[in-house]
Amino acid sequence: MLKMILVASVIAGAIPQGFLLYEKDAAKKDRNPETSWTVSRKKTAKSVVNPCDRAALGQAGRTSAKTIVYTAVPDYSKSEQVILYADAASAGAALTAIRSAAASCGSKGYRFSSRAVKLGDAALAVTGQSYHKGKAAVGGERAIVVRRANALIVYTQAGEWGRPAAADFARQTKDAGRMLAKICQVASC
Template sequence: MTNFLLAGALALTASAPTVPPGFLLWDKAATAKDNDPETNWAVSRRTTAKLTVNPCDKAALASAGRVAARTIIYTAVPDFQKSEQVILYSTKEQATQAVADLRSAVRTCASAKSGQSDYRYSVKAVTLGDEGLAVTGQVYMGRKAAIGGERAIVARKGTALVLYSQAGEWGKPAAADFAAQTKDATKMLGKICTIASC
């Protein structure tokens, strides 16, 4: 009886969704030795990690139903950051809700004033996975785009959410700003069903 229970427990553990080390595109770079004091890689396996594309900066955004996650954030002094995040949800419905919650957050926190400038968010649908979003964050002085912003691609496939973002000295938003993020998201979506339910 004990052996039967142990085998059952091991089977449940083996089938539990996970984002294994080495699965993310940037894992190799993130784990390599970096002696540059002006750059930093941070890797997290916490399912509670904040969504890396988060207009309202809320810890709970898209957190319901998560069963596994892996997040990599690269920071370079003085003002560049990029992130890669893969999150697995219990069901496709929960993953779909996570995308809907992000869309809602873009609307809720579309603009934040700071002194003479505004930081504005916008979102548009893109053709990636089961559903995809291109999220733009940008500093504006009045109606004119200033220097500084964020460009992110978020895509869902089955029970998985993949996010690729770059923040830094962006100028006026352009479609070409999303090229690297789209390329990475497409590559990840090509293999995500090996760990997610699609």
Template sequence: MKKIAALVCAALVAGTAAAAPGIPRGFLLYEKAAAVKDDDPQTSWRVSDSPRSPFAVDPCGRGAVGKAGRTAVRTVTFTGVPDFMKVEQVLLYGSRADAGRAMTQLRGGLSACRSRKDSASGYRYTSAPVTGLGDDALRVSGQVYYGGKAGVGGERGVVVRRGNAVLIYLRAGEYGRPAGRDWADQLRDATAMTGRICGIATCS
């Protein structure tokens, strides 16, 4: 639960700014839903164009992943009481090398901070490559564990690099032990955005 709360706080801190250069309004998949007035006090949408927005999947939580070389960032975050969140993030970099470096830093974080202890519980990350999606793609799982048993609180993300762009689709909530179906929506969304990102990214 602490991990999910931290993710929500990071999303809120990102704030809302003017349109990110290079990312047209309405380009992200979730923007249409985010623009609809929501009177439900238990749900909220936030759209941020802050270039300082944290990389949506950051195992070490230090804000260093994918920070250098950004030219534009848009992050759309949905939160629902008590502990559900989904995030869509598109990051454009000055070069393919900068985008590739972000993926390398992500992998480094997944290795360096793959397991953390917090009193009686722990939080563990695992990842696996996703083939046939963009130029480089990872499926990421973060999960609370009590000993060897999965507890309530986890995140499932898909991170894709295509040219000089990185796309992230993340969901966090009351997950149990990771199962393949946990990434169905994220993979669908990542596939859809990968198909359109070359409209604003340098892919060839």
């Protein structure tokens, strides 16, 4: 039955219910007033990695998107986003736009950077970091953005990070690897 749903979803260019890694957790009743989950199936959802905070970043060529965001008070969040594009070139253009935004956006007190990582067909590790008097301060975000065929896979964490370190990307990299193992069920691999 699940296989038939997945086949129908691929034909329709949709991301099926239950496909994302965080969906089970997001569906649970959460009675804690300091935590929340949001789930969006909007194709036009803003990219969760968006250094310039531009609504149009990565929108061209999208055919489907699903976004899950977990937020905990006071300042922790994590997100998962899978976006399907009409073709691999459109997905590649979105990844390039994210890389360009990381290089050009930010402020004196908050900067972005990115570096290539070996995942999927192409991938970036994106760092957002608070700075005070030129030194890394508390607060930032870490993201892994992976392109596989016509899909972008994005995992982020934001919180009270200190100075950026490679270990900051462990969870996002693990989650991206798990999604890469199944993304071809919905992407045109």
